[in-house]
Amino acid sequence: MKVLLYFEGEKLLAKSGIGRALAHQQRALTSVGIPFTLDKNDEDYDILHINTYGINSMHMVNKAKRQGKKVIYHAHSTEEDFRNSFIGSNQLSPLYKKYLINLYSRADQLITPTPYSKELLEGYGIQVPIEAISNGIDLDKYQPDHEKEKAFREYFQLLPDQKVIISVGLFFERKGILDFVEIARQLPEYTFIWFGHTPMMTIPKQIRDLVNEDHPENVLFPGYIKGDIIEGAYSAADLFFFPSYEETEGIVVLEALASHQNVLVRDIPVYKGWLSNGHNAYMEKTNQGFIEKIKGIVDGTLPQLSEAGYETAKQKSIDEIGYELKEVYTKVMNTE
Structure with a gap:
């Protein structure tokens, strides 16, 4: 089992919590011995674990699905946390929600950081299975x-x-x-x-x-x-x-x-x-x-x-998160 961790706009988002989440995922997978790549051109992988929401992210999901790969979307974002952020975010938030639902619904599995964000996503009517797994912390x-x-x-x-x-x-x-x-x-x-x-x-x-x-x-x-x-x-x-x-x-x-x-x-x-x-x-x-x-x-x-x-x-150490991610990956790989 090999995982492609995909992160669009890594430099732009490096200073955000999402940027740190990617670094934590790398550490977590290393801690439990799961091979991974960050190279989007490396097609020798089994699971696309995707963290971002741009046009290139959608392209990567569609490409992975065409190739018969499994797709796990890491749902870091919701309409609720998009509001009151950038200029125009409140006006755009209903459209953003529809966009997220479209993206997330293409996955085989969603991971989101907390039971609270899981409840929000379930409230959107998304039918994809959702697991709540903390982003973790490097103690x-x-x-x-x-x-x-x-x-x-x-x-x-x-x-x-x-x-x-x-x-x-x-x-x-x-x-x-x-x-x-x-x-x-x-x-x-x-x-x-x-x-x-x-x-x-x-x-x-x-x-x-x-x-x-x-x-x-x-x-x-x-x-x-x-x-x-x-x-x-x-x-x-x-x-x-x-x-x-x-x-x-x-x-x-x-x-x-x-x-x-x-x-x-x-x-x-x-x-x-x-x-x-x-x-x-x-x-x-x-x-x-x-x-x-x-x-x-x-x-x-x-x-x-x-x-x-x-x-x-x-309780949310990176090592603990590694085991939780491994369990989800194994479940997804064994799902037809």
């Missing part, structure tokens, strides 16, 4: 490291007693960026850092203005940063705060949990079954609720949940 990569933490604090010239709240994501309204900045405005005693980047021409003016100039001095937008600085930030910060309104999983949440970091998220359905408020993460619904939780976590008046969070990340 070793995010273990706290003194040198990485030092690199982070030196990069931002942080004082020893400076309290820092971080988030990671694209510049989308859906990600809660407006709330992040408003909350920071009301908590000037803390430093808020939003890691990530989105081409400015693709996002609404309100978000462009927010990132470029319309934010208080205690908010930093350093752009997309990888390596020691961001990995050090995950563990050295006082809190990972992710106020997103809609996710299919949220790889950055897994990265924070794997970093032994306290996590505060919006209470939305995607976390049902793996995050529990007050057990392995904190959850809130309103800005005032977020403010109260941030103060309690950072000032130490609320219990630290980082170790329980790490135990959750361990």
